[in-house]
Amino acid sequence: MTERLEPARPTGLRERKKRRTRDSLLRVALELFTTQGYERTTVDEIADAVEVSQRTFFRYFASKEEVAFTVVSMVEARFLAAVRERPADENPLTALRNAVTWAWESVDEAIEAVVPIELHMRTYQMIESTPALLAVHLRRSTELEDAIARVIAEREGLDVDTDLRPRIAVAAFGGVMRLTGRMWGRREDASLEAIREMTARCLDHLEPALGGDWH
Amino acid sequence: MTERLEPARPTGLRERKKRRTRDSLLRVALELFTTQGYERTTVDEIADAVEVSQRTFFRYFASKEEVAFTVVSMVEARFLAAVRERPADENPLTALRNAVTWAWESVDEAIEAVVPIELHMRTYQMIESTPALLAVHLRRSTELEDAIARVIAEREGLDVDTDLRPRIAVAAFGGVMRLTGRMWGRREDASLEAIREMTARCLDHLEPALGGDWH
DNA sequence: CAGGCTAGTGACAGCCACTGACAGTTGACG
DNA sequence: CGTCAACTGTCAGTGGCTGTCACTAGCCTG
Numbered sequence: 001m002t003e004r005l006e007p008a009r010p011t012g013l014r015e016r017k018k019r020r021t022r023d024s025l026l027r028v029a030l031e032l033f034t035t036q037g038y039e040r041t042t043v044d045e046i047a048d049a050v051e052v053s054q055r056t057f058f059r060y061f062a063s064k065e066e067v068a069f070t071v072v073s074m075v076e077a078r079f080l081a082a083v084r085e086r087p088a089d090e091n092p093l094t095a096l097r098n099a100v101t102w103a104w105e106s107v108d109e110a111i112e113a114v115v116p117i118e119l120h121m122r123t124y125q126m127i128e129s130t131p132a133l134l135a136v137h138l139r140r141s142t143e144l145e146d147a148i149a150r151v152i153a154e155r156e157g158l159d160v161d162t163d164l165r166p167r168i169a170v171a172a173f174g175g176v177m178r179l180t181g182r183m184w185g186r187r188e189d190a191s192l193e194a195i196r197e198m199t200a201r202c203l204d205h206l207e208p209a210l211g212g213d214w215h
Numbered sequence: 216m217t218e219r220l221e222p223a224r225p226t227g228l229r230e231r232k233k234r235r236t237r238d239s240l241l242r243v244a245l246e247l248f249t250t251q252g253y254e255r256t257t258v259d260e261i262a263d264a265v266e267v268s269q270r271t272f273f274r275y276f277a278s279k280e281e282v283a284f285t286v287v288s289m290v291e292a293r294f295l296a297a298v299r300e301r302p303a304d305e306n307p308l309t310a311l312r313n314a315v316t317w318a319w320e321s322v323d324e325a326i327e328a329v330v331p332i333e334l335h336m337r338t339y340q341m342i343e344s345t346p347a348l349l350a351v352h353l354r355r356s357t358e359l360e361d362a363i364a365r366v367i368a369e370r371e372g373l374d375v376d377t378d379l380r381p382r383i384a385v386a387a388f389g390g391v392m393r394l395t396g397r398m399w400g401r402r403e404d405a406s407l408e409a410i411r412e413m414t415a416r417c418l419d420h421l422e423p424a425l426g427g428d429w430h
Numbered sequence: 431c432a433g434g435c436t437a438g439t440g441a442c443a444g445c446c447a448c449t450g451a452c453a454g455t456t457g458a459c460g
Numbered sequence: 461c462g463t464c465a466a467c468t469g470t471c472a473g474t475g476g477c478t479g480t481c482a483c484t485a486g487c488c489t490g
Contacts, residue, residue: 227457227458228457228458229456229457229458232457257445257446257447258446258447258448259446269447269448270448270449273447273448273449277448278447278448279447279448
């Protein structure tokens with residue numbers, strides 16, 4: 001959750017070199033993951049392609065998994081920040097809704113600053129379709145939701161641990177976000193308009209879905 | 216999801232022997248996991264304690280993870296079955312609610328047939344507090360929720376893939392179930408009455424949590 | 431700008447989860 | 461009782477990941 005939103009500008013020669021190897025590792029890894037599959041890609045392979053030792057790979061990324069989630073992390077951090085900055089007079093669900101709308105509007109450039117968007121989209125699909133990664137993705141999502149629930153609770157002056165509403169609302173909201181994220185990864189219709197409309201439609205279904213009779 | 220609810224009665228000597236080693240592996244593994252921690256327990260250790268080869272361990276359990284989730288799987292399967300058997304005239308949320316109530320009433324004996332309940336409770340806590348296992352647990356939970364959503368959709372004569380309400384309702388419900396499960400694992404107050412009351416209270420909060428104003 | 435300091439690296443050795451291949455053992459069953 | 465198939469052990473190997481240690485190259489101070 002304590003994630004840099006933007007990569008810091010490098011200063012010295014050393015820093016720049018580090019940044020370059022890191023970028024290379026990231027890009028090559030995602031490229032290999034998405035073309036051959038996550039499990040069928042070995043860390044050695046990635047390291048070889050970038051011409052560093054396997055050991056060096058692990059100095060940049062704590063695990064093979066971590067590479068896969070690097071970009072996702074950035075996007076999540078942006079969303080969390082967006083929620084934090086919503087004016088206090090919006091009610092919870094509205095704030096979340098506006099935050100997600102804002103986030104969607106600016107994802108593209110944010111991502112492109114690190115890797116080609118198209119590569120990230122393929123990565124997202126890969127995460128969703130690789131059991132081991134999906135599991136981690138879900139855990140990360142709940143961590144994010146937890147952070148959001150805290151923000152919401154604070155906005156409303158409630159205690160997250162006693163009042164269930166923040167967590168419940170955020171959990172429901174999180175479900176919608178994962179759904180739209182998946183759609184975006186598939187890009188069946190990935191225009192901003194479509195995503196926004198989709199998100200709105202899902203959210204509109206939330207309340208009625210919990211009502212008594214569906215007919 | 217295609218899980219035996221009850222362990223089948225063994226017939227021959229061979230079968231019985233198999234069952235015994237499996238039981239031993241399971242019990243010893245959970246015991247070690249919960250006392251030393253999951254990561255600090257090696258498969259060799261488990262195998263040695265049961266006096267079989269490591270290879271044999273992997274013939275009974277596909278992975279180290281799988282052992283940890285053996286009992287959880289059983290409980291989940293029971294719940295799913297309970298949902299399936301709810302009379303068709305109950306509305307979705309009521310059906311889920313009654314299913315979970317029924318499930319809670321009979322978990323204890325069901326578990327005790329395989330391992331001491333107290334061991335399972337410790338296991339559950341361990342799962343929740345071990346990141347790698349928590350991740351898997353969440354993925355498994357969504358798989359279960361997916362199955363439940365299908366059942367609900369069918370009851371209501373809806374198509375899960377077009378109508379969002381089943382999934383949304385189940386997602387929200389799933390959140391509540393995980394919450395109560397966690398509480399039960401901790402056994403702050405684990406009486407059936409307390410759990411049932413807790414579940415009911417959570418469910419009552421669902422609708423209001425999604426409403427506009429919380430004040 | 432020389433020379434020391436240190437971050438970053440490669441090479442190597444080792445742990446552990448997991449898998450395939452092959453051979454030995456032991457219940458099942460005619 | 462003998463044969464067959466199931467179950468198991470052994471062994472060798474792969475891949476993720478970590479510790480150690482020596483070395484090099486950027487950095488900084490005098």
